[in-house]
Amino acid sequence: MSLIHKTAAELGAMIAAGEVSAEEVAAAHLDRIEETEPKIRAFLHVDREVTLAQARAVDARLRSGEKLGPLAGVPLAHKDIFVTKDMPTTAASKILEGWRPPYDATVTARLREAGLVFLGKTNLDEFAMGSSTENSAFGPTRNPWDLSRVPGGSSGGSSAAVAAYQAPLSTGTDTGGSIRQPAAVTGIVGMKPTYGGSSRYGLIAFASSLDTPGPFARTVLDAALLQEAFSGHDPLDSTSIDRPVPKVVEAARNPDVAGMRIGVVKEFDGEGYQPGVLNRFREAVKMLEALGAEIVEVSCPSFTVALPAYYLIAPSECSSNLARFDAMRYGLRVGDDGTRSAEEVMALTRAAGFGPEVKRRIMLGTYALSSGYYDAYYGQAQKVRTLIARDFEAAYQKVDVLISPTTPTTAFPIGERADDPMAMYLADLCTIPSNLAGNAAISVPCGLADEDNLPVGLQIMAPVLGDDRCYKVGAALEKAFEARWGGPLLKEAPAL
Numbered sequence: 288m289s290l291i292h293k294t295a296a297e298l299g300a301m302i303a304a305g306e307v308s309a310e311e312v313a314a315a316h317l318d319r320i321e322e323t324e325p326k327i328r329a330f331l332h333v334d335r336e337v338t339l340a341q342a343r344a345v346d347a348r349l350r351s352g353e354k355l356g357p358l359a360g361v362p363l364a365h366k367d368i369f370v371t372k373d374m375p376t377t378a379a380s381k382i383l384e385g386w387r388p389p390y391d392a393t394v395t396a397r398l399r400e401a402g403l404v405f406l407g408k409t410n411l412d413e414f415a416m417g418s419s420t421e422n423s424a425f426g427p428t429r430n431p432w433d434l435s436r437v438p439g440g441s442s443g444g445s446s447a448a449v450a451a452y453q454a455p456l457s458t459g460t461d462t463g464g465s466i467r468q469p470a471a472v473t474g475i476v477g478m479k480p481t482y483g484g485s486s487r488y489g490l491i492a493f494a495s496s497l498d499t500p501g502p503f504a505r506t507v508l509d510a511a512l513l514q515e516a517f518s519g520h521d522p523l524d525s526t527s528i529d530r531p532v533p534k535v536v537e538a539a540r541n542p543d544v545a546g547m548r549i550g551v552v553k554e555f556d557g558e559g560y561q562p563g564v565l566n567r568f569r570e571a572v573k574m575l576e577a578l579g580a581e582i583v584e585v586s587c588p589s590f591t592v593a594l595p596a597y598y599l600i601a602p603s604e605c606s607s608n609l610a611r612f613d614a615m616r617y618g619l620r621v622g623d624d625g626t627r628s629a630e631e632v633m634a635l636t637r638a639a640g641f642g643p644e645v646k647r648r649i650m651l652g653t654y655a656l657s658s659g660y661y662d663a664y665y666g667q668a669q670k671v672r673t674l675i676a677r678d679f680e681a682a683y684q685k686v687d688v689l690i691s692p693t694t695p696t697t698a699f700p701i702g703e704r705a706d707d708p709m710a711m712y713l714a715d716l717c718t719i720p721s722n723l724a725g726n727a728a729i730s731v732p733c734g735l736a737d738e739d740n741l742p743v744g745l746q747i748m749a750p751v752l753g754d755d756r757c758y759k760v761g762a763a764l765e766k767a768f769e770a771r772w773g774g775p776l777l778k779e780a781p782a783l
């Protein structure tokens with residue numbers, strides 16, 4: 288088997304044993320990227336020399352006897368919303384084009400420390416606002432299962448890179464579903480850790496009360512290894528949780544659901560769901576039952592109003608966060624010819640630098656926060672948020688985890704929803720409640736839909752700091768599915 292087809296755990300073990308160097312592993316992936324990028328376009332930035340230099344430095348650290356973690360020397364693709372001091376960072380926006388951050392995000396720094404090697408920065412919807420990567424200012428990424436379809440979003444470059452075997456691992460951020468939804472529609476694993484379990488320091492902010500860094504991988508264990516590598520308390524992030532990190536790797540190594548109580552969310556079914564998605568989901572429920580889990584139907588009535596609440600809260604926070612792009616401090620500056628006031632330059636720059644979806648959100652959010660409307664919109668949405676957290680609390684009195692399809696449909700064609708924001712927003716119907724409550728949730732592949740042979744994802748939700756439960760159930764399903772499929776669902780990038 289070639290190096291690009293190995294898991295991150297396997298690569299880490301081979302590098303630690305001296306069977307292959309980090310440089311050779313990086314070079315194999317860089318070659319794959321070079322060969323497949325014209326079709327996929329997962330990356331906004333790749334710099335072969337920078338990557339190979341990083342890999343050689345890890346090889347030297349290992350040779351000198353330094354004890355590094357299990358992923359030392361393993362390459363990964365990094366979402367271009369984490370700042371990186373040796374690579375540009377754009378958040379896929381023209382307003383940041385060419386910006387070189389002077390520092391590393393905590394996630395970036397911890398991964399460097401653990402010896403991971405950065406293959407480049409991946410494409411996303413501008414400032415992570417979207418579900419398809421079509422809102423990137425630099426063009427869309429394509430789904431490795433079908434090049435005419437989206438890879439999900441906002442972390443679609445990261446999901447596509449892993450599904451295309453360009454990287455064994457990648458990072459994402461999940462504000463309303465941006466890790467789980469792209470993972471589902473590209474047939475890979477994607478995890479949104481508990482809010483505050485992974486640091487937001489150096490993550491370009493979209494909606495600060497929701498933004499959560501997390502891992503993508505082709506196996507549950509690889510995702511757990513990556514999550515563990517960047518998790519844990521960070522004094523530089525005021526909402527970072529100062530508690531022991533859930534034992535996610537241990538959970539991923541011990542797949543077992545016997546005796547577990549698993550709740551099926553009643554509200555995530557029916558109209559608007561693709562039949563093939565529901566078929567795969569129901570089969571997975573049966574498999575969990577056969578593995579010894581007790582299946583219970585659970586009603587979470589407030590989940591039906593999560594989407595509208597999210598589309599008030601997230602734009603409100605974005606309107607405030609994106610005020611920092613003022614044409615003075617970073618990136619683009621338009622019309623600064625000595626004749627215009629700072630205010631005029633700011634207006635011209637923001638008009639030219641932000642794309643239509645970002646502008647829509649800034650306007651929505653500014654409106655929702657304005658005096659006179661605050662209580663009716665933002666205030667009301669915050670109350671819904673409380674109701675959702677209560678629904679979860681009530682459910683977790685009865686069950687250990689909740690499950691649902693990750694998305695109502697499989698990957699949609701590029702262009703199909705681009706002019707219909709509501710249709711686009713519906714892609715996150717099932718993922719948003721976990722963001723509003725700050726809970727942990729993972730998406731794992733559960734087969735291909737009958738209609739289109741495209742991947743379907745199953746979502747496993749757990750309470751705050753119950754990340755290990757997501758991995759335990761995810762690993763049990765993965766094992767059962769592999770027995771059925773005779774190996775992983777994603778054996779090749781089908782469209783390449």
Ligand code: GLN
Nearest residue numbers: 415416417462463464465
């Ligand atoms: N698709 C959702 C949105 O557009 C979620 C995005 C995200 O999680 N970053 O806001």
